[in-house]
Amino acid sequence: MKQIINKDEVQKTSSQKSIIKIARNIDQANFELKKITERTSGAVQDKAIKVVNDILKNVIKRGDEALLEYTSRFDGFLAEKFEVPSDLIMKAWEETPKALQDSLLLAKKRIENFHRLQIPQNITYNGPHGESLERRWSPVEKAGIYVPGGRASYPSTVLMNAIPAYVAGVNQTIMVSPANSKGEVNQTVLAAAHITGINKVFRIGGAQAIGALANGTESIPKVDVITGPGNIYVTLAKKIVYGKVGIDSLAGPSEILIIADQSAKIEHVASDMLAQSEHDPLASAILITTDKKLSENLPFEIERQLINHPRFEICKKSIMDWGLIILCDDLETCAKLSNAFAPEHLELLVKDPRKLSKRIKNAGAIFMGSWSPEAIGDYLGGPNHTLPTSGTARFAGALGVETFMKNTSVIDFSKEAFNETKNAVVHLANSEGLHSHAESIRIRDTKSY
Numbered sequence: 001m002k003q004i005i006n007k008d009e010v011q012k013t014s015s016q017k018s019i020i021k022i023a024r025n026i027d028q029a030n031f032e033l034k035k036i037t038e039r040t041s042g043a044v045q046d047k048a049i050k051v052v053n054d055i056l057k058n059v060i061k062r063g064d065e066a067l068l069e070y071t072s073r074f075d076g077f078l079a080e081k082f083e084v085p086s087d088l089i090m091k092a093w094e095e096t097p098k099a100l101q102d103s104l105l106l107a108k109k110r111i112e113n114f115h116r117l118q119i120p121q122n123i124t125y126n127g128p129h130g131e132s133l134e135r136r137w138s139p140v141e142k143a144g145i146y147v148p149g150g151r152a153s154y155p156s157t158v159l160m161n162a163i164p165a166y167v168a169g170v171n172q173t174i175m176v177s178p179a180n181s182k183g184e185v186n187q188t189v190l191a192a193a194h195i196t197g198i199n200k201v202f203r204i205g206g207a208q209a210i211g212a213l214a215n216g217t218e219s220i221p222k223v224d225v226i227t228g229p230g231n232i233y234v235t236l237a238k239k240i241v242y243g244k245v246g247i248d249s250l251a252g253p254s255e256i257l258i259i260a261d262q263s264a265k266i267e268h269v270a271s272d273m274l275a276q277s278e279h280d281p282l283a284s285a286i287l288i289t290t291d292k293k294l295s296e297n298l299p300f301e302i303e304r305q306l307i308n309h310p311r312f313e314i315c316k317k318s319i320m321d322w323g324l325i326i327l328c329d330d331l332e333t334c335a336k337l338s339n340a341f342a343p344e345h346l347e348l349l350v351k352d353p354r355k356l357s358k359r360i361k362n363a364g365a366i367f368m369g370s371w372s373p374e375a376i377g378d379y380l381g382g383p384n385h386t387l388p389t390s391g392t393a394r395f396a397g398a399l400g401v402e403t404f405m406k407n408t409s410v411i412d413f414s415k416e417a418f419n420e421t422k423n424a425v426v427h428l429a430n431s432e433g434l435h436s437h438a439e440s441i442r443i444r445d446t447k448s449y
Helices: 009-015 026-037 042-060 064-075 086-094 098-116 153-168 185-197 206-215 233-239 266-277 292-306 312-320 331-341 353-357 373-378 415-431 435-445
Strands: 020-023 123-126 134-140 142-146 172-176 200-202 224-228 254-261 285-291 325-326 345-349 365-366 405-412
Touching: 009 312, 020 026, 026 086, 042 064, 064 206, 086 185, 098 185, 134 142, 134 185, 142 153, 142 206, 153 172, 153 185, 172 206, 200 331, 200 405, 206 224, 206 233, 206 325, 254 266, 266 285, 266 292, 266 312, 285 292, 285 312, 285 331, 285 373, 292 312, 292 325, 292 415, 325 353, 345 353, 345 373, 353 365, 365 373
Parallel strands: 020 325, 142 172, 142 224, 172 200, 254 285, 254 345, 285 325, 345 365
Antiparallel strands: 123 134, 134 405
8 A cells, every 4th residue: 555645744754763774983884784784694584494494395295285285375376287378478478568578678688798798618728748628618407597476576587587597508497486366477577588588487486486496396397506586485495405406696685885975966865775675674775975964864855755655664664674874984984884794786876986996895786876776787787686685795796697507627638648747646645645546546657558
């Protein structure tokens, strides 16, 4: 239901309590940033992981029977078949309005063009003694893509996950997505599936969908890699099945951090923060600024933009619980705080974003200046929008073509290369106490070829 408030209520609310936390010093800023990073850990995760383990064990044991049970319980419909017929997928595309079709095709083209540049090159090294060493890349056979449902529909998630798999050369791409209580998958999601080369679509969601993809059931093929974001149950399921299959990452709630100076427009800052907050009550929007006037006036601007907002309750809870404003003396301090937080999305709304970007070490994606809002990256910028969250940008990056590929080493030694290196191998094997390793070298040394 749409929440209706007026400007008088904005002023009244603002005079009582700010809608967003304001860190008054660096120590408080570090404390609040740490709390945001850890917002899904602890008791909430401990409780969820038991549920997820039970679901995964049940799916392994009972297959489709377990999927039927969970789909009825969690999604509210009884499924006769999980797979969405191909004619319904085609129909979804045909019934998509022309303007939206064109937008999907434009996004597909831009994302595909950028990801084609990511295809890794094979390596061949010819050594000094006639040996040949290679690194060969090849796609996985089957990929599973998880597309969330629930609070919103995400055709953009279809594009960002299916296109890298297609570019990598994956033979079969399977999509799972929860349906509504009528058993229907969002039509635009199906339209996106149609144009991205997805082979099969199944209307299942949650941890049970991850279990099905990782292990296979009577209806769902077992895959080699699973990608795509989801709630805490989906994320924990991916964590548990990792090793049995590959995964992209363990995505937490989404986040944006904006560094702004006096050149930033307050309406841009507020709208970009709300664009993140409307995802989820656990989403986080953070401003780090050198402009005192911006830090003081931003709460009022956020409340003004929330008037009649169709996702008012989600935005308000996100901003109040996980929003933050930090005032710093200089951009150097802003960059240090940002690097420590390692945001998923980082916007640089400053006079010289390229100069400041050189100080950024940890970020999933950097959006440069006022004409590069994060929403551009969400839909059609080109780079992938599946990014590391909760501080993992310290060591991880965006989903890409390599996520759906693996490499194989090829070692081809000549007799000369063997003879030139054999003694070193024997010494190294002996140092590790591995007799047969050394013997496998010696036995060749005593024979004539």
